Amino acid sequence: MNTEKVITAPSGYLAFVLVLVLSAIAAFCFWAEQYVAGAFLCIINFVLILPGLVIVNPNESKVLTLFGRYTGTVKKDGFFWVNPFTVKRKVSLRAFNLNGQQLKVNDSVGNPIEIAAVIVWQVKDTAKAVFSVENYLQYVNIQSEAAVRHLANSFPYDHIEDETAGITLRGGALEVSHMLENELNERLDRAGIEVLEARISHLAYAPEIAQAMLQRQQASAIIAARRLIVEGAVGMVEMALNKMREKNIIELDEERKAAMVSNLLVVLCGERAVSPVVNTGTLYH
Template sequence: MYTEKIIKPPSGYLTLVLFLILLAGGIYALSIESFLTGGIILAINFILVLPGLIIVNPNESKVLTLFGKYVGTVKSDGFFWVNPLTVKRKLSLRARNLNGQQLKVNDKMGNPIEIAAVIVWQVNETAKATFAVENYLQYVNIQSEAAVRHLANSFAYDNMEDESAEITLKDGAEKVSVLLEEELNERLSRAGIDVIEARISHLAYAQEIASAMLQRQQATAVIAARRLIVEGAVGMVEMALEKLSQKGIVELDEERKAAMVSNLLVVLCGDRHVQPVVNTGTLYN
C-alpha cells in the first residue's frame, strides 16, 4: 500500500520556454485589445503551466499526490515539470544525527543505570515516511528511546553483576551496537527509515548507587592485585627454598623452613617497607 514509486518527470526547461511564449502571446493579445484571448492565454499559463515547475535539490525528493492518491516520488535532482494539480511535499534524504537524551533505566540485574545513544539515520522509502506514520521525526525519537530502554533491560551493566554473561553493556560495546542497530532497523522499517549507525554514547551507574559501585570496583581491583602479589610471592619462596636445597648452602629443618617462609611472605606481600631485625641468637632461644 505504501510502496515507493519513483518517477522521472519531463525537463522543466522546455516547459519554461512554453511559459515564456504563452506569456508573450497573452501580453500581445492584450496589447491589440483582444482581452478575452489574452486573458485565456494568461490563465492557462499561470494556472496550468507555472505551478507544475519544480526544483529538486541534491539528496532531496518530492512526494506527489493527486486528489488524495499517491502518484510517485521524484528523487533525481534537477528542474522538472509535473502535473500542476498535484500536491508536492519536500522530503530530505540526507543522513541525520539523533543525539538521544540520557535515560535512567534498570539493567538486567535491576541496577539503575544511565544510558544514551547516538543514532545516524536517513529516509529510505519516502512513501512510508509520508503516509505510514503521522510524523516520522517524532516516530524516530520515540522508537529510538524504546529500543535503547529495551537494550538496557536485556543485558547486565558488567560481569561483576552477572559473571556468566557473554555480553554486557560496558564490555560488549561492538556487539551491543550491532544489536541496537538491528532492533532500530526493525522498529523503524514501518516508517521507511534506514539506520546507518547506532552507538552507546553514555553509560554509567545512576547517582544513588554510583558511590557504592565505585567502592565495589575498587575493592575488586585491590583483591585482584593482592591475589597476583601472593601468587608471585609463593613462587619466589618456592624458588628460594629449591635453590638453597640444590646448592646445599644451609640445611633447614621444618621449623626453620616455616620461619623462613613466614619472613619472606611478610617481606614480599607487605604494602610498606620492611624494617629488618637482626637476630644475634638462634631460632630456639
C-alpha cells in the same frame, strides 16, 4: 501499504520557455486590447504550467499525490515539470544524526543506570515515510528511545552484578551496538527508515548508587591485585627454597623453613618497604 515508485519527470526548462513565450504573447494581446485572449493565456501560465515546475535538490525527493492518490516520487535532482494539480511534499534523503537524551532505566539485574545512544539514519522508502506513519521524525525519536530502554533491560551493566552473563552493557560495546542497530532497523522498517549506525554514547550508574558501585569496583580490583601478588610471592618463596636445597647452601628444619617463608611473604606482600632486623645471635634467639 504504499511502496515507493520512482518516476522520471520531464525537464522543466521547456515548460519555463513556454511560460516566457505565453507571457510575451499575453502582454502583446493586452497591448492590442485583446483582453480575453490575454486573460486566457495568463490562466494557462499561472494555473497549468507554473504550478507544475519543481526543483529537486541533491539528496532530496518530491513525493507526489494527485487527488489523494500516490503517483510517484521524483528522486533525481534537477528542474522538472509535473502535473500542476499534484501535491508535492519534500522528503530529505540525507543522513540524520539523532543524539538521544540520557535515559534512566534498570538493567537486567535491577540496578538503575543512565544510558544514551547516537543513531545515524536516513529515509529509504519515501512512500512509507510519508503515508505509513503520521510523522516519521517523531516516530524515529520514540522508537529509538523504546529500543534503547529494551536493550538496557536485557543485559547487566557489568560482570560484577552477574558473573555468568555472556554480554554486558559495559564490556560488550560492539555486540550491544550491533544488537541495537538490528532492533532499530526492525522497528523503523514500517516507516521506510534505514539505520546506518547506532552506538551507545553514554553509560553510567545512576547518581544514587554510583558511589557505592565505585567502591565495589575498587574493592574487586584490590582483591584481584592481592590475589596476583600472593600467587607471585608464593612462587618466589618456593623457588628460593628449591634453589637453596639444590645448591646445598643451608639445611633448614621445618621451624626455620616456616620462619623464612613468613619473613619472605611479609617482604613480598607488604604495601610498604620493610625495615630489616639484624639478628646477632642464633636463629633461635
